Amino acid sequence: MGISRAPLFAVSLLLAAGAAAALVPGAPDFATVKDHSVLPDDAALEAAGARIGQITIRSAEIFDLSDPRENRSLYRVANRWHINTRAGVIRAQLLFRSGEPYRHRLLEETERKLRQLNFLREPRIRPLGYHDGVVDILVETHDVWTLQLGPSYGRRGGKNDTSLEFQDHNLLGFGKTLIAGSSQGVDRNSTYFEWRDPAVFGGRWIDSLRWANNSDGRDWRVQLARPFYALDVRYAAGLTLADSKGEDTRYLLGSEYDRYQHSARLLDVLAGWSAGLRAGHVLRLSAGWREERDAFGALYAGAPPLPVTLAPLPADRDLVYPYVRAEWLTDQFHTTRNQDLIARTEDLTFGLAATLQLGLASPAFGADRRAWVFAARADYGWELSSRQQLYAGAGLSGRSEQRGAVDRRTSADLAWYWRTSRRTLTHVRISGDAGHALDLDHYYQLGGDNGLRGYPLRYQLGDARAQLKIEERVYTDWSLWRLFNIGGAAFFDAGRTYGSNPIGVPQLGWLRDVGIGLRLGNDRSSLGNVIHIDLATPLNGEHLSRLQFLVSTEATL
DSSP states (O other), rough: OOOOOEEOTTTOHHHHHHTOOOEEEEEOOOOOOOSSSSSOOOOHHHTTTTEEEEEEEEOOSSSSSTTTTTTHHHHHHHHHHHHHOHHHHHHHOOSTTSSSSSOHHHHHHHOOOOOOOOTTEEEEEEEEEEEEEEEEEEEEEEEOEEEEEEEEEETTEEEEEEEEEEESSSGGGGOOOOEEEEEEEEEEEEEEEEEESSGGGGGGGGGEEEEEEEEEEEEEEEEEOOOOTTOOEEEEEEEEEEEEEEEEEETTTEEEEEEEEEEEEEEEEEEEEEEEETTTTTEEEEEEEEEEEEEEEEEEEEEEEEEOOOOEEEEEEEEEEEEEEEEEOOOOOEEEEEESSSSSSSEOEEEEEEEEEEEEGGGGGGGGOEEEEEEEEOOOOEEEEETEEEEEEEEEEEETTTEEEEEEEEEEEEEEEEEETTTTEEEEEEEEEESSSSTTTTOOETTTTOTTTOOOOOOOOEEEEEEEEEEEEEEOOOOOOOOTTEEEEEEEEEEEEEEETOOOOOOOOOOEEEEEEEEESSSSSSSEEEEEEEEEESOSSSSSSOOOOEEESSSSS
16 A cells, blocks of 8 residues: 655746745635526526527636736746646536526536546536527636646655656647656656546546556556546446556564565456436446456575465455345535645535445356355435534445355444534544455555554454544634645544454553644646645554654545
């Protein structure tokens, strides 16, 4: 597992722009086009059978030069060097077209869809004018800086991860992602290339390609899909191919214990159908074919060769099976700010979301056993009040073979958000995992890279795990160099693993840490939503540093 890295912007123009600025209040929202004509409300427009007329797309530059705080020479240079997103890229994401009936729900859903694109921020879609039964639409977006040339750095669990790379998440303004570089991580060194396209030929298909040449092997992955890109979409299809060969490392109290070779191949092809949005809910049905082939081997090194692999190896698995999947979604969304992000609009999902998948592996299909392969997940969100939300989830996966349930993994989690003031929020998350007859490569880890910020990575190992996180988050009105919105957090982590494990890691009971952190909301760049800079100290344990320093980029606060 790699460590997410924070870009250093060593040769990025944004660093030069930031060096010329000071700590200033946060930027105002993008100045939208003003239209003083009287518009009927959304219900009246829909009741009148209004149709969509002209769709105007306006993409703002990174810095608003009408704001004196941003009308500076280096910010002007940044705008000049940046290629704005082309209108066709945004148009390809719209869920409505000229001539179609006006539906306010589709405007809101399109905004949610645009917010998922990391090269845009704060999209806003609204009616601009109404005449002769036709409503004109304005689509406003804000560009962000998408180019990185230079090093990145991350640190978790006492281990560093560095890279030197080129990446652009909006290549030449076409919305494509291109990444090429080399990295030095905890488990391996790697030279890699990655491509992602959210709208192939301006359509609804997406594709991605990743290739890596690693110090312990290689891996590649290709995906082509037409997903259920909106609630009312009726058909979906997808193909995924992957192949990797490398070494997996097992850890004993944060130190490397042994290594073994692991080769994995994946083929997944599916087709899906849905009746679309009905009475606020969506049911999607899919059928597919999946091949998961995992092979494990011992490693030897030295002269004469001595075993590097010390503990028992996981058993090989050839799981080949057709499967069916059912998904249930609820059309219940709200927006907020300053919850998991800083000074950006966030989408909150409420109601039930559930997935159930069942497949049958058989030697007749090329599998090495006969087994039912199952996976299920259900999540539910409640808006307790305007200041509180509660989310609960549970999952189950595994196989049913002749000897009973195998590699059965269950999980449950509960998350609570309580907005205690305009600038503070309390977040509590409780989670647990439990396994039965686990495959030897599926035991649960716990450490500085997955929940215990004051501890080394992969510090504990077991067939069950429990975790608690309590955070008090602070959001300020300040921004750094007009690039980063500033926040902070004080946190308490607790967790433990239970049961046996294949290498005999001792169970140390409940482990606890406390810490504080700086949060930098990445407002003008696509290179990660929030930069975390944390100091954490463990409260108990064995053979530990008194202070852990962590740096990473995360999707959320």
